[in-house]
Amino acid sequence: MPHSPLLASLGRHKLPVLLMVMQVALTCAIVCNVAAILGHRISQLGLPSGVAENELVMLESISIDAGTDTLARHQADLAALRELPGVRSAMAVDALPFSGNNWSNGIALTPGGDAQVTASAYTGTQGELDTLGLHLVAGRDFLPEEYLPEGSAQDWAGINHVPSTIVTRALANQLFPGQDPLGKVIYPGDGPVRIVGVVDHLLRPVLDESAGNEYATLLPMLPDGGNVLYVMRTTPQQREQVLQRAMARLAQLDGNRVLRRPQTFAQLREDYFRRDRTMIGLLLAAAGALLLVTAAGIAGLASFWVQQRRRSIGIRRAVGATRRDILRYVQVENFLIVSGGIALGVTLAYALNVLLMQHYALQRLPLMYVPAGALALWLLGQLAVLGPARKAASVPPVVATRSG
Amino acid sequence: MFRYYATIAAHHLRRNKALGVLMVLVIGLGIGASMTMITVFHVLSGDPLPDRSAQLFVPQIDPRPLDHGRPSAPSTDGNFTWPDAMNLLHAARADRQAAMTGGAVPVRPVQGDGLPFYETGRYTTADFFAMFGAPFLSGTGWTAQDDERHARVVVLNRTLSRKLFGEAPAVGRTVRLKDSDFRVVGVLDDWQPQPQFYAQIDKRSFGRSDQFFLPLQTALDLKLDFVGSLSCWGNGGDARTSDQCTWLQFWVELDSAAKADAYREFLSGYWREQQAHGRLLRKADPHLYGLMAWLIRQHVIPDDLRLQLSLSMGFLLVCMLNVMGLLLATFLRRGGEISVRRALGARRRDIFLQLGVESSVIGLAGGLLGLLVALLGLWSVRQRPDGYAQLAHMDAGMLLATFALAVLAGVLAGLLPAWRACRIAPALQLKTQ
Numbered sequence: 153m154p155h156s157p158l159l160a161s162l163g164r165h166k167l168p169v170l171l172m173v174m175q176v177a178l179t180c181a182i183v184c185n186v187a188a189i190l191g192h193r194i195s196q197l198g199l200p201s202g203v204a205e206n207e208l209v210m211l212e213s214i215s216i217d218a219g220t221d222t223l224a225r226h227q228a229d230l231a232a233l234r235e236l237p238g239v240r241s242a243m244a245v246d247a248l249p250f251s252g253n254n255w256s257n258g259i260a261l262t263p264g265g266d267a268q269v270t271a272s273a274y275t276g277t278q279g280e281l282d283t284l285g286l287h288l289v290a291g292r293d294f295l296p297e298e299y300l301p302e303g304s305a306q307d308w309a310g311i312n313h314v315p316s317t318i319v320t321r322a323l324a325n326q327l328f329p330g331q332d333p334l335g336k337v338i339y340p341g342d343g344p345v346r347i348v349g350v351v352d353h354l355l356r357p358v359l360d361e362s363a364g365n366e367y368a369t370l371l372p373m374l375p376d377g378g379n380v381l382y383v384m385r386t387t388p389q390q391r392e393q394v395l396q397r398a399m400a401r402l403a404q405l406d407g408n409r410v411l412r413r414p415q416t417f418a419q420l421r422e423d424y425f426r427r428d429r430t431m432i433g434l435l436l437a438a439a440g441a442l443l444l445v446t447a448a449g450i451a452g453l454a455s456f457w458v459q460q461r462r463r464s465i466g467i468r469r470a471v472g473a474t475r476r477d478i479l480r481y482v483q484v485e486n487f488l489i490v491s492g493g494i495a496l497g498v499t500l501a502y503a504l505n506v507l508l509m510q511h512y513a514l515q516r517l518p519l520m521y522v523p524a525g526a527l528a529l530w531l532l533g534q535l536a537v538l539g540p541a542r543k544a545a546s547v548p549p550v551v552a553t554r555s556g
Numbered sequence: 557m558f559r560y561y562a563t564i565a566a567h568h569l570r571r572n573k574a575l576g577v578l579m580v581l582v583i584g585l586g587i588g589a590s591m592t593m594i595t596v597f598h599v600l601s602g603d604p605l606p607d608r609s610a611q612l613f614v615p616q617i618d619p620r621p622l623d624h625g626r627p628s629a630p631s632t633d634g635n636f637t638w639p640d641a642m643n644l645l646h647a648a649r650a651d652r653q654a655a656m657t658g659g660a661v662p663v664r665p666v667q668g669d670g671l672p673f674y675e676t677g678r679y680t681t682a683d684f685f686a687m688f689g690a691p692f693l694s695g696t697g698w699t700a701q702d703d704e705r706h707a708r709v710v711v712l713n714r715t716l717s718r719k720l721f722g723e724a725p726a727v728g729r730t731v732r733l734k735d736s737d738f739r740v741v742g743v744l745d746d747w748q749p750q751p752q753f754y755a756q757i758d759k760r761s762f763g764r765s766d767q768f769f770l771p772l773q774t775a776l777d778l779k780l781d782f783v784g785s786l787s788c789w790g791n792g793g794d795a796r797t798s799d800q801c802t803w804l805q806f807w808v809e810l811d812s813a814a815k816a817d818a819y820r821e822f823l824s825g826y827w828r829e830q831q832a833h834g835r836l837l838r839k840a841d842p843h844l845y846g847l848m849a850w851l852i853r854q855h856v857i858p859d860d861l862r863l864q865l866s867l868s869m870g871f872l873l874v875c876m877l878n879v880m881g882l883l884l885a886t887f888l889r890r891g892g893e894i895s896v897r898r899a900l901g902a903r904r905r906d907i908f909l910q911l912g913v914e915s916s917v918i919g920l921a922g923g924l925l926g927l928l929v930a931l932l933g934l935w936s937v938r939q940r941p942d943g944y945a946q947l948a949h950m951d952a953g954m955l956l957a958t959f960a961l962a963v964l965a966g967v968l969a970g971l972l973p974a975w976r977a978c979r980i981a982p983a984l985q986l987k988t989q
Contacts, residue, residue, distance in 0.1 A: 167976055168888070171881035175874055182870045189863075216662045216672055217735050258789075305779070307795040379781065403671070410662045410674045426941050427759075431860050438867050441589070442874055445582050449878040452578055456885040508866075512859050 161485070165457075169489060172453060176493025176529060179446045181500035184525035185508060186439045188517050193428050193435070199365065201249040201421070202320075202353030204285025206388045207240075208417035209395050210248065213402060214410040215378040222376045223301060225406070230277065232405055233382060236397045238390040241283040244380045245276040246302070248284075248417070249355035250424040251381065256356075257311065259327065259369075260339040269364065271323055272356040273311065273340060275302050275373040281318075281351070283385050286370075289321065291334045291349030294372040304377035311341035314371050318349035322366035340369060391416045443528070447536040454486060454540035458547075465544055466551030475545040482541035483534060490533035494526045501525070558913060565914035568886070575886060576918070579879050583922025583965060586875030588929020591958045593861075593868040595930065596937055598954060599947045600762065600857050604749035608689050609847040611651075611809050613816065615644065615823055616843040619802060619836055621789060633756065633785070634854070635802035640830075645681060649822045650808035651815065652687040656680035657804050658755055658783035659775055661768075664732040666720045675716060676783060677768035678755070679775035685711070685742075687809045688754065693717075695727035695742030698771060706774045710738040714746040716767040736778050738770060750947060753847060754807060756784050757854035763943020772804075799835060820844050858942075876969045879922075883915055884973035891980050898982030911974035912967065919966010923959050930958060 215225065226244045233242040247253040258267025280286070281293050298316050303309040317338070324333035324347070337344045354368045375381075382402075386394045395414045402411055458465070465478055473481075505517040569576035603609050619637050636644075641655040659679045662672045684690070685697035698709045710731060717726045717740075726740045748765035755761065775782075776796060788801040795801060810816045823842035830836040845853060887894075894907055930950065937948040950958075 167972075168881055168884050171877055171884065175877040175881065178870070178874050178877065182867070182874070186867070214662055214674060216664070407671065410672045412674055427860065430940055430942075431864075434864060435867075438589075438871060441585060442871060445585065445871075445875055445878055448578055448582065449881055452575055452882050453885055456575075456882075456889060460889055508863075512863055 168453060169492075172450065172489050173492045173496060175446055175449055176490050176533070177496035177500055179442050180494050180497025180525055180529050181504045183439050183442055183528070184497075184501040184521050185504050185517060186435050186442075187525060188505075188521045189514065190432060190435045190439070191518070191521070192515065193432050196359065196361075197425055197428060197432075199355060199359070200353050201355045201417075202284075202286055202351065202366075203249060203417065204385065205417045205421065207285065207385050207391075208248075208283075208383055209386060209391050209398070209415070210381055210383045210417065210420070211395065211398060211402075211414040212379065212381050212412040214412065215406070216408050216410070222378060222380075223374055226277070226375065226380055229382065229402060229405060232401050233384060233398055236384075236394065236401060238386045238394045238397070240385045240387075241279055242382060242384045243277045243279055243283045244375050244382055245274065245280070246375050246377075246381065247272075247274060247357040248381065248383065248420070249357060250359075250420050251357050254357040255308075257340040257369075259323075261327070261337075263339055263342070263344070265339065269323070269326055269367055271319075271340070271364075271367040271369050274354075274368060274370050275310075275375055276370070277374055280370060283383060285385065286351045286354060288318070289350050289352045290332075291318065291347070293349065294318070294370075298372040299374055300372070301376040302371075302373040304375070310373045311371065312343045314341075314343075314345055314373055316348045316372060317345045318351060318370040319347055320354045320366045320368050321350055321352050322364060323368065324350050326364065326367065338369075340371075345371075443532055446529075447532050450486065450490075450533055450536040451539060454482065454537045455543065458482065458540045458544040461544075462547055462551055463554075465547045466549055466554075469547065469549035470552040478547070479541050479545040482537060482544050486533050486537040486541075487530070490530055494529055497529075498522055498526065561910045561913040562917065564910060565917045568890075568914065569917065572886060575882060579882050579918050580921045580925060582875045582878050583919060583962065583969070584925025584929055586872040587922055587926025587958065587962045587965060588933055589868040590872040591926060591930040591954070591961065592933030592937065593865040594957070595934060595950050595954045596861065596944070596948050597857065597865055599949065600751075600861070600944055601851075602750075603848060604751060604753045604851075605688065605847065608809075611811050612687070612847040613650075613808050613810055613819070614845045614847075614850045615806060615808060615819070616845065617823060617827055617836060618838050618841070619799070620838065622837050633787070633802070634805070634850075635756065635785070635787070636804040636806045637799045637802050638797045638804065639799045641804045641806050643826065644806060644808075647822070647826070650819055651811050652683040652809040653807065654681045654684040654687055655772060655804050655806050656684060656754060657772070658766075659770075660781050660783050661733040663716070663720070663768075666729070666731060667722075675767045676764075677713075677766045677770070679772040679780070679782070680769055681772055683809075684769065685744075687807065688749075690747045691745040693743045693745040694725060695740070697769075698741055703771050703773055706777045707771060708736060708738045708774060709741045709771065711742040711744060711769040712740055713744045713748070713765065713767045713769075715765075717743045733768070733770070734778070734780055744769075750944075751851065751856050753851060753856070754805060756805060757851070757856050759858055760943055761856050762947065763945070816844060858944075861944075872965065876965055879918070879966075879969040880972055883918075883970055884976060887911055887973045887977035888980075891977075894977055894980050895982050898980065904978040907978040907980075908974050911977055912970055915966050915970020915974065916963060917966075919963045919969070920959075922966060923962020926962050927955070927958050 230242050230244060233239055255273045256270045257273055259269055259271050260267050278296065278299060281288055294316060300310055300313060328336055333347050333350060336347050338347065353366060355365055356368050359365050384394055384398060399411055399414050501522060502517060508514045614634060616634055617640060619640060645653055645655050656678055660674060660676045663675045664672045681703050682698055682700045693714060697711055698707060702709055712726060720731060721729060726743050729740050730737050731740055751761040752764045784803060786801055786803040808819065810819055820842060824840050827836050827840035827842055897907065934948045934950060938945050
């Protein structure tokens with residue numbers, strides 16, 4: 153099909169074509185960036201925490217009378233919790249993935265040396281791997297004699313004396329790339345700590361992508377502060393009942409405390425990502441509205457041009473153009489305009505990305521989003537122009553004989 | 557004349573209903589989305605203490621060691637170490653000054669034998685209340701002597717006072733926080749500035765409130781629980797009183813520019829003096845931020861919201877380009893009519909004005925729709941779980957601004973098409989048709 157009259161016709165409508173090209177370009181640039189942000193947020197939403205998410209419930213206990221033997225009290229609480237029907241195991245921890253309360257330490261490889269990375273420390277009573285459902289991929293669990301109090305009243309001095317640690321695979325790979333981490337010594341505090349095990353996944357209490365979401369260490373330290381988080385493993389069906397029973401049992405055991413935030417791990421995760429879900433909804437709505445407005449603009453303008461050119465279309469039909477030719481003509485015209493917009497839009501998308509990276513903690517625009525955005529706009533353009541193109545094709549040749 | 561143009565505009569809109577509706581819809585959506593976000597921004601960037609913010613400052617010194625290499629070295633979140641905060645507090649070189657940090661304690665109910673509950677508040681020093689102009693319902697704050705004596709006194713906010721004592725006067729009564737008794741010396745009249753500017757700025761700075769205030773030294777003495785980040789470096793351990801851990805906020809009141817300059821001088825002097833003692837080894841470079849400048853610097857408005865604002869402005873731009881293209885098409889299509897009017901003696905200016913009125917009509921209708929969309933948008937913002945959600949309301953100023961923006965957008969979108977259309981030559985068009 154000859155394109156020269158097409159280009160000539162576009163050339164006669166410079167200003168409207170230019171406006172349409174700009175609109176498509178801007179839409180392309182924004183939608184590509186929005187899609188990239190969306191992709192990133194959605195991937196965060198699905199990050200595996202490493203724990204048995206559907207089987208964990210937790211509640212916070214804050215004792216009021218300081219000074220009494222907290223370790224013994226935690227043991228008594230845990231013994232009572234383990235007896236509750238439905239509880240498979242129970243333990244006390246200082247933090248969980250998504251729980252906030254992040255205790256991070258710089259990890260050095262020599263005594264007093266510079267920290268290589270910052271990693272979160274998780275402390276907890278015996279049986280942490282089993283209760284949380286962590287997957288040990290190398291090494292062993294902690295031995296009973298390795299546990300010591302975390303020393304919350306002595307500025308957490310326990311970390312200077314703890315003998316062993318289990319680290320995540322991500323942290324092991326970062327500290328000892330290509331080596332067997334088992335038996336290696338790290339310095340999260342003043343003293344040497346030997347790596348005795350590796351778990352495949354465990355997120356930090358607060359996500360921070362730039363600092364490594366899975367840089368975490370498990371330490372055999374017993375929470376000995378007045379504030380403690382009790383975690384229980386149960387079956388997915390019994391989670392609510394177990395929580396109710398645990399609240400009642402702990403209050404009965406010692407009423408001189410505050411019991412706070414009884415919740416399932418699923419609720420914890422849901423709360424953590426609530427803002428992200430709002431943002432995802434907004435971004436989706438924005439991208440949808442942008443595409444819709446642009447499609448409406450394309451359709452509106454195309455149908456206008458078709459009306460305006462009824463006579464010339466009629467003449468072309470009269471001199472032998474088929475309906476198909478007319479349809480193709482309008483479609484190709486739209487394809488050219490949208491292509492112009494996309495060419496400009498791709499450049500604009502990267503420019504916008506650079507701007508966004510400067511102002512917000514956003515990553516570089518991944519390559520795949522640009523062709524995807526371009527394809528979406530081409531399809532959208534063709535879809536939007538289909539109606540007007542059909543209308544154009546249905547103009548009868550007899551129109552050519554009428555005036556005006 | 558305007559009435560005539562408006563009649564023509566209405567006539568054309570009626571004739572091209574679908575296109576007119578489309579343009580109004582598009583402009584309405586664009587205006588609605590952008591006004592929603594502009595209003596949220598306008599509300600959130602308001603001054604939490606309009607009468608006093610000009611006299612309130614955050615001093616900043618950088619206590620980190622020289623080596624940048626350690627990732628554990630804290631970023632400059634503006635927090636102070638205990639020794640620096642106490643030195644500045646005792647130097648008392650500002651009109652008023654206070655050190656503070658967040659705290660949380662179990663509170664035992666006074667009446668009945670209900671379960672203890674958890675409450676968040678602030679550990680601070682004597683000048684806090686006078687400096688920030690916190691309104692007392694009854695009683696007063698505590699004195700600097702109380703600070704030094706580690707007195708067990710507490711100021712309650714109204715909500716907690718009600719919860720504990722009902723309508724009975726609380727001043728002079730005793731309340732048990734964690735395992736110690738405190739004497740209530742004052743009750744605040746529901747004081748909760750938004751954002752909570754004096755605390756460390758984070759994602760939850762809006763919507764948070766303190767329900768009790770008690771002396772910082774007392775809290776440290778009794779080992780009450782602190783809330784907020786504690787960043788340490790070096791090998792001194794994570795101790796509150798260490799000079800290698802930052803965790804305190806420090807505010808000063810300086811009533812004139814001269815005093816602010818003098819305080820900057822004082823800070824420089826302090827920094828150099830500490831260097832003589834082997835501390836604060838970085839180059840002496842103290843800062844003094846005003847309250848509003850501090851809020852901007854600490855990004856009190858969440859990044860997500862700023863992103864949403866940018867996005868809504870981009871959306872408005874696309875909408876305007878869209879309407880511009882559609883208006884241009886409609887104007888050019890009426891080339892015949894315009895050239896007849898030109899041939900009959902209408903000047904370019906008349907054509908321009910007529911088409912300008914037409915685009916303004918669309919802008920105005922779009923503005924009305926945009927207002928509805930914005931109200932809906934603000935309603936949806938209020939449903940968010942964030943602390944700022946409840947502040948998202950439209951005020952009279954914003955209402956006017958919505959209309960101004962809508963008409964401006966309509967006129968701007970119509971300007972180029974009208975300019976192009978009024979260049980149509982008189983009568984020439986008739987021949988070509």
